[in-house]
Amino acid sequence: MHKPNQFDLFASRRFLPLFVTQFFGAFNDNLFKNAFLVLITFYGLSAAGLDAKTLVNAAAGIFILPFFLFSALAGQLAEKYDKSRLAQWIKLLEIAIMLLAGLGFYQKNATILFCCLFLMGIHSTLFGPLKYSVLPQYLKEEELLGGNGLIEAGTFIAILVGQIAGTLIVQHQPHGETLIIYACVGVAVLGYFSSRAMPSAAPPAPDLKINWNVFGETWHIIRHVSHNRTVFHSLMGISWFWFFGSVYLTQLPDLSRNVLNGDPGVYTLLITLFSAGVGLGSALCEKLSGRRVELGLVPFGSIGMSVFGIDLYFALNAAPAAAHYDIWGFIADPSHWRVMLDVAAMGAFGGLFIVPLYALVQTRTEKAFVSRAIAANNILNSLFMVVAAGMSIALLKAGLTVPGLLLTVALMNIAVALYIYTLIPEFLMRFLVWIGVHTLYRVRCEGLDHIPEEGPCVLICNHVSFMDALVIAGMVRRPIRFVMDHRIFRVPVLNFIFRTAGAIPIAPARENASLKDQAFDRVAQYLEAGEVVCIFPEGAITRDGEIQAFRPGIEEIIRRTPVPVVPLALQGLWGSFFSRKDGAAMMKVPRRIWSKIGLVAGAPVPAANADRRVLEQQVRDLRGNWR
Structure with missing residues (x-):
């Protein structure tokens, strides 16, 4: 069975026309700009009596100036108008600019070409906010990273090919100036037709007053x-x-x-x-x-x-x-x-x-x-x-x-x-989690779309090893606040990750009643703020690989803040270096590296049905026989 990947987006009208439109735009920017610079550098094109080195540096400044002047306007336009229609207007502007540039190439008039370079800077300024802000409207969240990757890759390839093509075409003497006119106008026309295939993208702020x-x-x-x-x-x-x-x-x-x-x-x-x-x-x-x-x-x-x-x-x-x-x-x-x-x-x-x-x-x-x-x-x-x-x-x-x-x-x-x-410690924390999880394990995930995209919820999971929280944090897209044993919270290196992630240390009432009360108060605060909290209701890491009876803490949390509960099950971690199989965790010779494990999520359980025995059975069913 085919596994979805980012290249499937090329078969979708939600993405391909946008990709082609932005590719032709970046290509034409560099096709025109490099052809102009080659004429200045190698063929004596000049303006105002300035030397080639000065003109080349001036060209770089002229192209970038519109980004300072008009980016704020471009952002407002992309919020106020349908982005597909706006893309068509911008591509029509590009055709007009390239026709004017054709006159400049034909007459070998550097002044006209400098004006066109400034106008192409405006063109790029207008299109930039549009192409990145329309992606979240066109793509699903799980497609967003892949879509951005393809856009970024396409942009750099277009820049490269445009630079090479601009140089080669204009060097084709004695007809280089004529050929570059056809090339620039032709690419602009192709970009316009591809923009017409872009799906409608409703403006997020149609009533915005342009400043x-x-x-x-x-x-x-x-x-x-x-x-x-x-x-x-x-x-x-x-x-x-x-x-x-x-x-x-x-x-x-x-x-x-x-x-x-x-x-x-x-x-x-x-x-x-x-x-x-x-x-x-x-x-x-x-x-x-x-x-x-x-x-x-x-x-x-x-x-x-x-x-x-x-x-x-x-x-x-x-x-x-x-x-x-x-x-x-x-x-x-x-x-x-x-x-x-x-x-x-x-x-x-x-x-x-x-x-x-x-x-x-x-x-x-x-x-x-x-x-x-x-x-x-x-x-x-x-x-x-x-x-x-x-x-x-x-x-x-x-x-x-x-x-x-x-x-x-x-x-x-x-x-x-x-x-x-x-x-932003979150970057470093996520890096340590990503490196740790992907170095040690190959994780197969199933059903994680049951975790709501926004709003509060509680995740519950079986507790197999000291790596459980990191595996869950590495696989679930939303930031998670973990409730964990205070001794695990204090483990060196992991402590930095847990503190950065806002984890909540907890202790049994017989050990530290005050810490337990503080933990329940913080859980309630996180849930009231719309965040995700994860607890391990067994209260301790398993010593025999089996799921232990869930403690009443989960019911207390839901009683204080009624939110949906999403059951999770970790599979394959029993027997790992971080589990308690065959002795104390992390005190034995590792037997497996990059082993295959699983993380399975079930459907959310409404707060009214969040009985700990029912939840325990759901986690058992999700885990199955793979310990």
Whole structure:
């Protein structure tokens, strides 16, 4: 039987037209921009008597300027109007811009082409909030991470192919300028027709009054999103990725030519490896996270970015400097394989870093503000990229080498990551849970859709090992507040995870009556706040592998706060290193690594029927004979 995966989305009208539309848009941006820059750099196209180097830097600034000026407006438009209709309007604008650019190419008029570059920046600014905020409307929540991964992968591939195509087409002299006109207009027309196939996406805030004061609205949306700390710091993380990536991509031409002694083909190879790496990492997110928004991938991605960024510095120092390489000579030299691996791996880990952050912004932002949150992201991205350019210029002028600059950014990435994880411990906690669970076990999940997407509920589960809470936390999408024995709560390393997750230590009344009362009070507070609480009603880890009689604590919880109860059953953990089979837990030689276990959920039980004996029998039935 076919197992659903993210690539099934390509067969769905909910996704394919959007993907194709955004692919053609990103492709055309870079097709036009690179063709224009090649004419400036290699064929003497000029404006205002400025030299080629100045014009190239001016072009980068002109393209990014609309992201500062119009992102706030773009976010408002995507909230107020049907996104499919808005996409069609934006694609019609693209056709008009490309027709004007055709006149500029035909007349070799740099002024017209600079105007078109600014207008294409507006085009990208308008489309950005739309493409990310429409995904939660088109896709189911379990499809969201995979959809984001495909969009991110498609964007980087489109950028890469557009850069290569723009260079090759305009170099086809003497007819390059004519061919590029047909190509740019043709791609814009294809993008318009694909946008017409996008399903309707109702506006989340149709009565929104547009604020035309772009600076006031920019400040408003950034201030609004900053109130949600998780979302705001996620946006900062995404912007840091663009800071990191822009430094590397900007330095690749100089690195290829002056450090690796390569021709333009070597530059094309390196940018292809980086872009393909981002695409691969983005596509892997769904596979690695089990179709959930897994925040544990974010630290994993940042660690990989720094590890391979640092290794690239040493690989560059070890590369030979005597010969001059074309692309095939570069690939054939084994001393360059490490460089190529580092560049591709940085891109792949970058994809693992950025895709969950986009999905987190989409799921943790209130629905009527998602487009404006994405607009705030675009503003911050642009700001970070400008700062990255300024820092690079200053450090290189101060005498730092290109490899030294790249090493500096890789080391900065470590400091930034530590700072972010200090602000949002949930990222680090999820990383430790993800690493721990997926290193030790292969988990088969069943029925987890019984756990409500929102609102309070209590999860109950059999208690087999010291890893039970981590397995459940790693597999269930919603944050869970665990009630656990105070001795397990104090286990080193696990204690950090439990405290970060808001776990509730509890003790029997004969040991600490006060702690028990405090635990029940905190459970009631969490449930009244609409959260998920999980308890192990047996009261202790099993010593014989069998489910023990449920204690009355679950009935007391439901009596104080009547909410649905979802029964869970863990399977296959009896006999593991963390269970009490054959001796004390964690005091014996591990017999199994990466063993197969199960987590099964049953239908919610209404509060009125939440009798502990009935619940115990349901958990027994769910577990079956697989201990």
